[in-house]
Amino acid sequence: MRPETDEQQRQRRLDAEAALREGDINFHLLADSIPQLAWMAQPDGWIFWYNKRWYDYTGTTFADMEGWGWRRVHHPDHVDRVVARLQRSWETGSPWEDTFPLKRHDGEYCWFLSRALPVRDDKGRVLRWFGSNTDITELREADERQKLLVDELNHRVKNTLASVQSLARQSARSATDIEDFMQRFEPRLLALSRMHSLLARDKWQSANLIAVISETLAPFAQGAPGRIEILGPAVLLNPTAAVTLAMAMQELATNAAKYGSLSVPQGRVSVTWNQDLGGGPQPAINLLWEETNGPHVAPSNRRGFGSRLIEQGLARELNGEVSLELVDTGARCRMRLPLSSKVALA
């Protein structure tokens, strides 16, 4: 083989240097365009390089950060642990991973998932460490939100089970036998279930009063088209108020279908409400359940689950005033519901 001329040697050196420079440029382009903070350390952990994003995020300079200077952007509650675990990796050569907050240029802390891997020569000796920090603040917040949601869901399920327990107990109290119990219990359970479907549509934020009443009375309207009138301005109920009001409507309608205006073809029910403009101390909604054209109903002092729920439970929960009377055409129920965090004008 013919020896290289001086000219060829020079050209080869120039090519190699150009390739190195190009590699260097490519490396920096890559290092500065990735979304992570990145850095390189000597085998003993002395950090000698950071990417641009590190400086942009922390608002620091290389002089601040070189070596072990990075500790100043760590949170005081975490820095000792972070240093101890890093130190172990430097000593053992095992990959490092940790999660901790880093201080942003404006003083705020964001959470980072951080990793470092050793680069080794062909004899297995560590040449340097490559490290990166990935911002996981949003991920952590999403985790936090999910945990809250699961807690909230669990709470709701437990309360719902207690509501079902209550319905079972109240139904058992007046039932004459098991069949009678089921006839009382099932429609109540289904009314509760329909209300859950309605509330789920709005992610358990609130429900519109008109929807709560229409949904609850729908099974009663099937056999009585046009006989149930529901009318009033837009009012929003919180989920527990919606459930309580729905159960109250369920009881009134059941009673109307058994004994009141919905027990005869010509009978009618109207549920209407408006804003109380009477100038009371607190703005409120006035709601009226009225049955007309019903059969003659003998006034009764019988107080069952329905009247207890309406006169006591609902009145208490919504801090309202309720009157429930049997007039000769059926039941008449008036509710004055003060506007609150549970009942609001839409």
Place this chain on the structure above:
Amino acid sequence: MNDVSKPTRLRLLVLEDEALVSMLIEDQVIELGFSVVGPAATVKQALALCATEPIDGALLDVNLGGGQRSDPVADYLDKRKVPFLFVTGYGQAGLDPRFADRAVLQKPFALPELRRELNAMFLDPAAAGAQRLA
């Protein structure tokens, strides 16, 4: 003066915002031989009852809807050494840290569990110093 042969029933304040659940707890407490004060559905209603009714103990729901919690009522009772029990769907985790060591009954519960907790409330030597809020 009370007739010793007919001991006065212990009076329990019930604080629970959801109407159906409050009716259930009311029935259960009565079934176990206690008298119910309330039930109250809000902190305001509960504190008003505290101010006017004799109360020997309380069952307190934790979250009262609309963002309200029963903690002010627990504080009020605690200051007057009236024993109370939290009743909640969240379990221990939903309690304010200052009440973390308090008894909690997880909803839903059956009569024997409630009886056990109420026995602990009134028969426990620690509760011996408990006072009626009059």
